[in-house]
Amino acid sequence: MNIYKNIGEINLLHPAITIGFFDGVHLGHCAIIDTVIQKAKKFNTQSLLITFWPHPRVILGNDPDKLKLLSTLEEKQQLIQDKGIDNLLIIEFTPEFAHTSAYNFLNETIFNKLKASAIVQGYNNAFGYKGQGNFNLIKQHESDFGYESTQVQPISLNGINISSTKIREALQAGNLSLANQMLNRPYTVAGIIEGGKQIGRTIGFPTANISLTNLSKQIPANGVYAVWVDYEGESYPAMLNIGIKPTIGDGLERTIEAHIINFDKDIYNQKISIRFVEKIREEQKFESLSALQNQLVTDRNTVLRVLTHKNQLI
Numbered sequence: 001m002n003i004y005k006n007i008g009e010i011n012l013l014h015p016a017i018t019i020g021f022f023d024g025v026h027l028g029h030c031a032i033i034d035t036v037i038q039k040a041k042k043f044n045t046q047s048l049l050i051t052f053w054p055h056p057r058v059i060l061g062n063d064p065d066k067l068k069l070l071s072t073l074e075e076k077q078q079l080i081q082d083k084g085i086d087n088l089l090i091i092e093f094t095p096e097f098a099h100t101s102a103y104n105f106l107n108e109t110i111f112n113k114l115k116a117s118a119i120v121q122g123y124n125n126a127f128g129y130k131g132q133g134n135f136n137l138i139k140q141h142e143s144d145f146g147y148e149s150t151q152v153q154p155i156s157l158n159g160i161n162i163s164s165t166k167i168r169e170a171l172q173a174g175n176l177s178l179a180n181q182m183l184n185r186p187y188t189v190a191g192i193i194e195g196g197k198q199i200g201r202t203i204g205f206p207t208a209n210i211s212l213t214n215l216s217k218q219i220p221a222n223g224v225y226a227v228w229v230d231y232e233g234e235s236y237p238a239m240l241n242i243g244i245k246p247t248i249g250d251g252l253e254r255t256i257e258a259h260i261i262n263f264d265k266d267i268y269n270q271k272i273s274i275r276f277v278e279k280i281r282e283e284q285k286f287e288s289l290s291a292l293q294n295q296l297v298t299d300r301n302t303v304l305r306v307l308t309h310k311n312q313l314i
Contacts, residue, residue: 001081004089014117015048016040020125022051024070025079026183028155028162032122033083035152039118046086052093059093068218102128102137111145118148174221174279186275189217193267203293207257223279226306229260230273237261239303243283278306
């Protein structure tokens with residue numbers, strides 16, 4: 001896949017195009033990407049996905065501090081590449097660009113510079129100033145600019161239209177099963193291993209304290225999770241806690257820590273990736289370290305059972 005940061009670098013002949021932020025590259029996004037690839041084959045040309053960075057809400061000031069994303073730019077690039085898109089254009093979203101009218105974007109970029117053969121758009125996607133670039137506008141100028149327009153209908157799961165917002169809501173509720181089904185893969189975050197108080201080591205469950213490498217990522221709800229930890233090309237089963245550690249912590253700081261099962265390597269200051277599979281229980285306070293230790297034994301067995309079962313289903 002060719003990646004461009006400047007539209008002037010692109011030299012394509014009538015590409016099939018889709019436009020959007022594509023956070024998470026979920027099943028709904030995949031339907032759009034599959035369609036634009038089909039259109040590229042139909043017109044014997046290449047596919048081009050146009051996306052933006054940073055998120056428009058960051059620039060427009062619509063509660064940017066509250067915005068959490070499903071994918072970093074690097075993750076999004078890899079997911080789009082894995083889907084088979086030929087070309088990716090990443091447009092820097094600036095205050096000036098935010099004021100570009102949808103018609104001007106169609107006329108100057110899609111028509112004059114790219115001469116698109118086809119435009120594929122999601123059912124709820126819009127671009128341009130104040131989101132004026134809806135499918136009606138694209139359809140309206142289809143004959144003027146000589147492209148074929150296609151709107152992809154929503155993909156539903158259990159009666160819910162899949163969207164990045166719905167996935168964020170599922171993660172905030174700790175519903176990993178729903179989030180992962182909508183993503184069609186385990187939700188993933190990356191982090192650096194840091195030193196902790198090593199209390200877990202005294203009860204036979206040493207934990208790795210994880211500092212996220214990207215603070216804009218959506219973090220699942222507090223609780224205990226069955227996860228896979230990926231490190232240097234290998235995957236390890238682990239039980240992960242998100243929360244305030246009410247039994248041994250001060251109850252103030254929210255932390256992420258994992259006990260990697262049957263793992264004894266020194267990975268301080270190393271980067272790992274965490275794939276969330278399932279929430280196994282709520283975080284809770286125990287009367288003693290002994291009671292916590294007993295629960296952790298149960299948690300470990302649950303995690304191994306869940307990961308073995310889920311792995312067989314993949």
